Amino acid sequence: MASPSVPTSPPGPSPSPSANPEGFCALSPDDPAYRVFIDSLDYLTPEEVERVKAAVRFSDKAHEHQTRLSGEAYITHPLSVAGAIVEWHMDADAICAALLHDVLEDTGVTKAELVEHFGQGVADLVDGLSKLDKIEFASHQEAQAENFRKMLLAMARDLRVVLIKLADRHHNLQTMAAVRPDKRRRIARETLEIYAPIANRLGLNKMFRELQDTSFRLIHPMRAQVLAKAMQAARGNRKELLSRILESIRAKMDEVGILAQVFGREKSLYSIYSKMEEKQLSFSQVLDIYGFRVVVKDIPTCYLALGALHALYKPVPGKFKDYIAIPKANGYQSLHTTLIGPYGTPVEVQIRTEAMHHVAQEGVAAHWLYKDAEHSGADLQIRTHKWLQSLLEMQGADSSEFFENVKIDLFPDEVYVFTPKGKILALPQGATPVDMAYAIHTDVGNCCIAARINHELVPLRTELKNGDVVEIVTAAHANPNPAWLAYVKTGRARSKIRHFLRTVQNEESAALGERLLNQELHNLGVQPAEIPAAAWERLVKASGNRSIKDVFTDIGLGKRLAAVAARRLLAEDAIPIAATPGSLTIRGTEGMAIQLAKCCQPIPGDPIIGSIKKGQGLVVHTHDCPVIRKSRSHEPHKWIDVEWEPSPGALFEVRIDVEVKNARGVLAQVATAISDSGSNIEHVSMEGDPERLFTRLHFTIQVGGRSHLAQVMRNLRLIPHVVRIHRTRLEMEP
Known part of the structure; x- marks a missing residue:
């Protein structure tokens, strides 16, 4: 069932009967949850179903004496995680790994036992999911970073690791009622910071929204409750308007002969809250709470539907985005347009094909779930594989640095820029020419000295904008500048510069x-x-x-x-x-x-x-x-x-203070004297006295040595308005 691009293990030997002599422990074969789970395996072969049943028994036996904080038998958790994996129609190895994902971490079962009973593939998946509890770390942050690093590197080898991990985190969040409030909030924040962005990066839109909303409810329960009530009220108030817009879109599609599914969608609680917080808006000011989707048969029809909608309602200038021609990095494709609907209400519409809709909802999991999304899934697998390979390139850094680089890389927004030859590159919002240089190749980044944006020379710290044509200027003997770390945005660029x-x-x-x-x-x-x-x-x-x-x-x-x-x-x-x-x-x-x-x-x-x-x-x-x-x-x-060394032959920075009488043109005289002495001025600032009789000039200049500095000072003393000169030192090291 698995795609060739995702490695699967050969079927391992069936678990021996002696592995579970007592059969089920906390779970009964007649348990409704177990029966529903087994019935959902109808896409597997009978042999694979038996392997999964054996994994249920093995997990049940291993967690025999454990319960969750809620008092439920522990097996309910692995069974729920495996159920989510089954919804994506993943292969038997992934389902077995989901059922066994906590046995290495929480029980006495070893990896060798898993290899013996379920094969090397399942054992490797479970190992990639297990935390590093046996290693002592200096802090919780370091442990978190190392666990995250291990998970992502295991994910780079096998994508199924992260899909199981996301399903695990999703179920844990849904069953947090018995967890301490402080721990509940910490886990929810970690989810918002790490796991939700990973789900988004992999195109798992449904999972992404659910992780965000559940985390939001755990961190801010009162805010979530108030917002949910406001949403419910708005739903009732706008019901007639939304029905009218929905019917008019459907009528327009019928009129132009386009066969389409048209349905409304409601923005998630967390996305509304984020918009309110980011733009300092009240709930009533957030106008795009509702949107509409138009799903058609093929790509040409998407553009025909767009034209029909623009004829129906006036489009808002600058609010059209074509993610079909230029897909997002996570494989998402759609046409986005914002229209002015009845009574001046802004209406956001997404237009996509059925295959695009599958990928938009389930991302990389669509590859297993929908056979009609095979082409899109394969393309997305290639994109994801490239991103995962870039993670492997960053693993030379220590755990906390790796953690930082990957978090930077899980960007929500992108800009699309062009090379001089017309190739499109997707970079995070705020990216610079240095980020683009490293995206092209490490050697290009290391040798980068300048950039031209739209044929004009610009500083390397310039932020790139959508549609910019960027040319990177390189020099054979150039090297990365440590100052670049202050403004690069991609984890790849940061990692390569530091390396x-x-x-x-x-x-x-x-x-x-x-x-x-x-x-x-x-x-x-x-x-x-x-x-x-x-x-x-x-x-x-x-x-x-x-x-x-x-x-x-x-x-x-x-x-x-x-x-x-x-x-x-x-x-x-x-x-x-x-x-x-x-x-x-x-x-x-x-x-x-x-x-x-x-x-x-x-x-x-x-x-x-x-x-x-x-x-x-x-x-x-x-x-x-x-x-x-x-x-x-x-x-x-x-x-x-x-x-x-007797002849260093270089210039060195030194600070001098020059006190001068207030007179017209005195600063120009001082600067000329310094320049005529063969010295460069690196920096200058000034401060006056309360009576405005004198001004103190603070210079940082470049000199070849002490004798050169003495020459500069002699020339300055020849200026009539100069009262005092001395070299300065800081009392504290900056």
Whole structure:
């Protein structure tokens, strides 16, 4: 029954009778719920039905001594979850997994037993659904992130995992009456934040709406009750108007000879509440509570029906959306139009084919449920598979980062943009050219330097709009900028940028760590080349790393002290330190592994000192930096001597304050003097005194070193209106 694009296991061996010698426990074979469930399996073969019955008995026996908080026998829950899976006409393996989804987590049953009785496929599905309770996490958030990661990666291997998980969450939400109110709200919020968006992303519209509405009722029961009463009242007040619109649409379809099903639909409670909250509207101001659907036989008829409706009622400009030509990422297809109905009432109408309607309601599950949606289902399976593959690409990140990236990717709204060759890309609302570059290919994103939108050069942080033609400009030696993380919207772009920055940081940190260790060895009077290979291997083994490069990286990132590593390398605890330890030479432009402190902004010529900060590498300060005064006296072992390379040949930022008399054109004179000194102005701000006699100008300028800064200051002192100049440092590190 399963699609070839979704892996199914070969039929496993039938469970041996000894697995359930007592048969049913809490459940009776005559139980009405059990009988209804078995009767609904009429699309399976007799052999598959027997496997499912065996799974019911196995689950019933495993949960024999467990009850739900409501007092019901536990088996009622797996049976309800399996019932939802059966409604989608899924295969026997998926139904068995739904029946057994809690046995690994809540009972003494092992995965090996499941493999033995139900086959590897069912065991893998159940394992993908089980939480990671046996691992200890630092926080609930970390546990949630890791469970979510495991579920999504299992889902990427087999889509049935998430369908069972959604059915499980749906039934849990419906049976929350006996759960503590705080826990009830937490589970409902988690559903709104994670599971409902996943259902939406997979096109499971019916499930999506039910998860949203049930969660809303659990989080805000009073608001939901008031809103439901208002909806009921509105339904009565507008009944005549809605009937009139419905009849006029049907009459128009008959008039133009279009065979169509026309029916009204009511917006869900949560979507109305969200609109009221987002746009600060009262209930009476939300006019599109009701809408209409027109279901026709084929795509050409959809456009004919659209024309007929526009002839019947005037369309609202800018409110037409063609999701047939450009489907949503979850496979949804329809024509949307908003019309001005009787008495000026806005009327939203969706026009679609029967197959599109199936996909709109059940998403990827339509592939199993409706054979007439085979083509749409196959197309949706390909789209979903691509999205799931992008999840696999993000799994290198830690759990919380992966969790964040995927949540970003579960976007509700999209913009559609074009490449210069006319290819359409769907991106989340607020996406930038950087997001598009990474959507095309990782290498395009990494080498992106600029973008043209509709043939005009724009900043990379520009938000894309529907219909934009976007050209990405690349350069062979360009690299991702950490600042991009502030405005990219897709999880893929965020994940790829972070991966690149981590790799670069590790490479730079490894080089720095090697230099620090070599310096320490020189201080101990040992040449690194003289140390035998066995000693290096001993150091790697003792540190728990895989290679000496990893040890260097740890030293460069401050996770390991170079002095300790050097002594361990020499296998000696007491080696005389050289009287004058050498200094580490830096250029100041090494990148992420060596950073110049923002508080004192050291420049070549300043006496400097360095501190290894965990996760940051070497941070360089001036000797007289006020920020490090206390740390230097209390933790001298954390500081190492650093000196400038003789010719760094680069520009460095430094802050200066210039106090001037208030006079016309004085700012222009100061800026000209700085420029004539060969320095760039990075930033300028000013503040005046209450009497308006003087103004203090705060500059951040670029200089080549201390002597260059002195030259800039000399030139500024030649200006008659300049009263005072001094270099500034921050008392606290920003």
